[in-house]
Amino acid sequence: MTAVAAVTHAPARGSLLRRFATQEALLALAIIALAVVVGLINPRFLAARNLSDILLGNAYIAVAAIGMSMVIISGNIDISVGALIGVLATLSGSLAVAGAPVLVTWLAPLALGIVVMAAQGAVVAYLRIPAIVVTLGMLSILKGGLISVTGGKWITDLPASFHLADLSIFGIPMPVVIMATATVLAALWMWYSPRGRAIYATGGNAEAARLCGVDPQRTIVMVFALHGFFAGLATLVYATQLRVIQSTTPAGLELTIITASVVGGVSILGGVGTVIGSTLAAILIAEITSALVFVNVSPYWTDAVRGALILATVIVDIMRRRRRAERG
C-alpha cells in the first residue's frame, strides 16, 4: 500500500453520506436481518424486554469503542482499556460509598481515564515505544494493581443517586442516550473539525500528515486522552447499572471493544473508519451473543463466534484494500 493510496482512501469532507452507504448500511442491515431470522426461530427474542436488555447491557461497549476506533484510526492499538474500566468502576463506586457528592463520583472516572490514557499516549508518541508494549504493560499494572488494592472485595450499598444509568430522558434510558449522543457528536467532530481530520491523516501516513502541518505526536496524545475520556464515560454507563461492583470486568472486555471497532469498518492499517460503524458493530455483536442463547447454542461458543467474526472482517478489509490499490 503506497502512501498516496492510503491518504486518498481516507474519506474526504462531505462524503459522510456516501461512506455511510457502505459498511454502516451493511451493519444496519445485518442487525435487522439477524433479528428477523432469530425472531422467526424463537419469537421471544423480539420481546421488548430482551431488545432493551441487549442495548442497555452493551451500550458501554459501544461508548468505549468510540475511543478505541480513534486509537486504531490513528494507527495505534490499546489493550489496557478493559482493565482501565475495571479500575475506574471501582474508583467511582468507592467514592460513592464513601459519601462523595454524586457529581464527583461521575467526573472522577472521566478525569482518571484521561490522565492514564494521555500518559500512555505520551509514551507512545514521544518515547516511540510501540503502543502494544505500553498498553500490554499497563494492562497488567492496572489489573494486578486493582486486585492488590481492593483485595477482590465487592463494593455494595451504593447510594441510589449514584445510578446514572437508571435515569431516562423523554422515556429513553440514559445508557442509550449517552451511546447515541456520544456516537453522533464524535462522528461529526472527526468528520468536520481539523483536529478530527488530523486523526485520519496521522493514521493514513504520519509523514505526509506532518508535511501538511499536522503534529502527529500531539495528535496521538490527544487521541489517547479522548480514548481515556470515552473509557470513563463507558465506565459510567457500565458501573451505574450495577448494584454490586466487582474488581473484575467481563473477561476479554478489551477484545470485545477492539472487535466492535474493527467489525465496524475501522481499518486496522489506520486512516479509515467511522464511529457510527463501531457503535452499530457493538450492537450487532451483542445481538449475536443474545441470539446464540435464543437458538439454543451454548454461550460457551460466544467467544469463538466473536473471534471468527473479527478474523473474517480483517481478512475482507485487507483484501478489499489491496484490490482497490491494484485498481487505483
Next chain:
Amino acid sequence: MSLASAALTHRMPRWLVRHETILAIILIVALIGLGALNDKFLTVDNLLNQGRLMTEIGLIALPMTFVIVTGGIDLSVGAIVGLSAIMLGYSWKNFGFPLPLAIVFALVVGGVAGFVNGLVITRVKVPPLIMTIATLALYRGLAEGISQARSVRGYPEWFYVLGQGSIFGVPTQLLILILLIVVAGVALDRTTFGRALYAIGANETAARFSALNVDRTKLIVYTLSGLASGLAAIVLVSRVTTTRMDMGMGYELDVIAAVVLGGTSIFGGSGTIWGTVIGLVMIQLLKNGLALTGVKGDATIVVIGLALILSVLIASSLQGRRE
C-alpha cells in the same frame, strides 16, 4: 579487563554494555539481594522448583524470540496453550484416543494453530499484531466451546513424569527446556535459517531482494510458536494434573516480557536466545522472590508490567545513545 580500569579509561568494553551482560549483572545482584532477605530463596530445592515453574513460559519464549526478531509478534500463544490442553483432554476422553496419540494430537493442534497464523500473515498480509489478536479470541473461544467449561482429570500415572517427575534430581521438563534452549540458540546464531530471521527483521524488502524466502521463513516461525505452545500445554497439564479451558490465559504477557526484557528489540532485527533465557530467569526469580517476601501474586503482575515497559524504555534510550 576489570571494571575499575574500564571506568578509569572511560571506555567501557563493548561486551560490558551489551544488554545481556547488564541484565546478567542485575540478575546476580538480585539473586544475592533476595537470598540475603530470605534464607529459603537460595536453596537448590527452591531454584529447581522455580525451573519447573518457568518451563511452560520458557518453551514459548524461544520461538517468540524468533517471531519478534523477524519484526512480528504472536499474542495468541496463551490461547493456543488453552486450545491444545483442551484438545489433549478432549481427544483422550471423548474420541477415546490412547494418551500417547492424544499428546501428539495436542501438539498437532498447536502446530496447525500457529500455521494458520503464519499462513494468513504471509498470504493475506494481515499485520501479525491484528492477526494474533483475532486468533487469541478465536482459539480461546474454540477451547471454551469444545470443552463447554468441563475439565478433564484422571490421567494415568506415567503421564505425570513429564510435569512432576525428575531425572537425576532435575525436573523432567527443565531438561527438555535446556535441550531446546541449546537447539534454539544454535539455530538462531549459527544457521542460515537464524541469520535469515535477523535479515527479515532488519529490512524485509532487502531480505526479499537477497533471494531469501521471507514468506516460508515466517510461516515456519509462527508454526514453531504454535508447536511450542502445544508442548507447553502438555507440560502444564502434566504438572497440574487437569485440563481447563482457561489454561495459559495471560501467558502472552509473561512470554513477551521475558523476550523483550532479554534485549530482543520489539522492532525486530536484533536479539538473542541467551538474552531471552536471562529475561525468563529474571521474571521467574522476581516472582518467586517477591512471593517469598510476602508480596501477593496480583502485585507481582504489576511488577512484570512495569518491568516490560521500563526494559523497552531503557533499551530504546541505550540504542538512541549508540546512534
